[in-house]
Amino acid sequence: MNQTPALRLLSQRLAEKRAQGLERWLLALESAGGVRVRLDGREILVMASNDYLGLTRHPRLAEAALEAVLTTGAGSGASRLVTGNLTLHAELEREIARFKHAEAALFFCTGYMANLGVVSGLAGREDYIVSDALNHASLIDACRLSRAQVRVYPHGDWEEAGRLLAEAPGGALRLLVTDGVFSMDGDLAPLPQLLDAARRHLALLVVDDAHATGVWGESGRGSVEHHGLTPSPELVMVGTFSKALGGLGGFVAGANEVVASLVQGARSFLYTTAPPPGQVAAANAALGLVDEEPWRREKLRRLSAWFRGELTGLGFTLLSEAGPIIPLLVGDSHQALAMGQALLRHGVLAPAMRPPTVPAGTSRLRLTVTAAHETGDLEQALEAIARAAKEVDLELG
Ligand SMILES: Cc1ncc(COP(=O)(O)O)c(C=O)c1O
Incomplete structure (x- = not known):
């Protein structure tokens, strides 16, 4: 095929990646x-x-998904605010709130979308975000999308996080944002110290527990439980069903005001089709298994x-x-x-x-x-x- 200048440029960039040992490719597994x-x-x-x-192949997830698809449909037909909101979504959100000991919860199609939604749905141009240097790409993208002023602290440096929070402009909503367990290093954020900094500086602490939910803490509630903290009004907990919970879908759990704000303003929640019944039912089954097994x-x-x-x-x-x-x-x-x-x-x-x-x-x-x-x-x-x-x-x- 004839290469146009744009395609030639793309080819050159791909070749550069290859030369740097940074090329990626897809492996197709048969199961x-x-x-x-x-x-x-x-x-x-x-x-x-x-x-x-080890829940991806658990029969309870498969059975719950199958039954929901057969009784409720393969798709949801529209976004949550149009005609896609099902009682299944409401039930799951009640279960997530119970599981995380939070006032309310909101389910998203993926964890990536939950992170995009929580940060950019709460913070805007006039607001201020303090973020760990090793946060997941979805949180980094979320900070950019919010257009808020973003300050990055060295990985795990809660003292610097506190100093940066102190520099927030008056009137700005302040978010302190961190992974609970860092995806590439596997280490834990210093949550007790970060929560203390958030309280002192009147900020919300957003904790992405994608890799901690189901795994960390005595009952698998995540890094908040692991650190012996109890959910409090300034704590906003994000999680995903795509890792320990064996399925797909993200969530945000926290105060009523947080969830209500996301229903109004989280674009990754509003402008996408609602998660389909099979996905939602499998997620609910997985939450039960965290307690039962x-x-x-x-x-x-x-x-x-x-x-x-x-x-x-x-x-x-x-x-x-x-x-x-x-x-x-x-x-x-x-x-x-x-x-x-x-x-x-x-x-x-x-x-x-x-x-x-x-x-x-x-x-x-x-x-x-x-x-x-x-x-x-x-x-x-x-x-x-x-x-x-x-x-x-x-x-x-
Ligand atoms: C820390 C962290 N947050 C969020 C996500 C996104 O979750 P999901 O795969 O459900 O989109 C991932 C991984 O993909 C992750 O590692």
């Missing part, structure tokens, strides 16, 4: 979720999914701690101390890519994470453990990791 999948006809051990509790969380903790110990024994330095997100820092993007490819040759899937997903010079393999893994799976992964590290000359320690 979703689960620990073992088929890829190009081979059986592969998955060590990178966010299905922390606590063994999943316990097993996840046990396996994560064991796997972390074994990796440290092999000489790897881990970026966080606990939890199922276990990044192996490589540094160079070409070497990280080579390590991911070597692992795949040995039957283990854990693609390299490279810029802009992580800061330059910190490319890594982001390994994850799930409650669906068994010790034998992790032993297989360890053997493959040790072999791959040797093949790509990865310096350990």
Whole structure:
């Protein structure tokens, strides 16, 4: 095909990405979720999914989704404010509010859209946002979309976050925004200190618990519970059903005024078709399982701690101390890519994470453990990791 100048420019940019070791591509797996999948006809051990509790293939989610599709429809037909709002949505939102001990909750099509909605639906041009440097891309995009004044503090530096909050202009709504568990490092935000800073400076604290809901805290309520905090009026909790909860859909839980403001002004809630019945019913079923099957969380903790110990024994330095997100820092993007490819040759899937997903010079393999893994799976992964590290000359320690 003849390349137009615009297509030629795109080709050049793609070639530059390739040369920098930053090209990405799509792998088509022959089944979703689960620990073992088929890829190009081979059986592969998955060590990178966010299905922390192993719920993606739980029969209760499938049954709930199927029944809702058969009785209520495959689609919702319109946005929530037109004709797409179903009793199923209202029931789920009541359950989310109960689960998170919040006054109210709002369900979004995805966690990405929940983050876009909560930040840009609450804050506008005249407002002020203080944001952690390693926040997820959806929060970064949300800050940009809001057009508020945005100040970024070094990762986890709650003292600097407080200083920046103190500089907010009078009359501005102040938001302090952080991941609860950081997606690429697996570490926790210093929530008690951040909440204290938010209170002192009359701000709302928005916590994205995408990777903590279902996993962290005694009863899986997330990082707020883990830190022993009780939900309070200044706390706005975001979460997703797409990770530990095995399905799809985001949510915001918090004070009535917060949820009411989002119904009026969150564009990613207003201007999109309502989540369809199957998705909503599966989400509701997953919330029930977090309470009914606590063994999943316990097993996840046990396996994560064991796997972390074994990796440290092999000489790897881990970026966080606990939890199922276990990044192996490589540094160079070409070497990280080579390590991911070597692992795949040995039957283990854990693609390299490279810029802009992580800061330059910190490319890594982001390994994850799930409650669906068994010790034998992790032993297989360890053997493959040790072999791959040797093949790509990865310096350990
Ligand atoms: C921290 C964090 N927040 C939000 C999201 C978006 O969630 P979802 O996949 O449901 O859109 C992700 C991952 O995709 C994430 O890692």
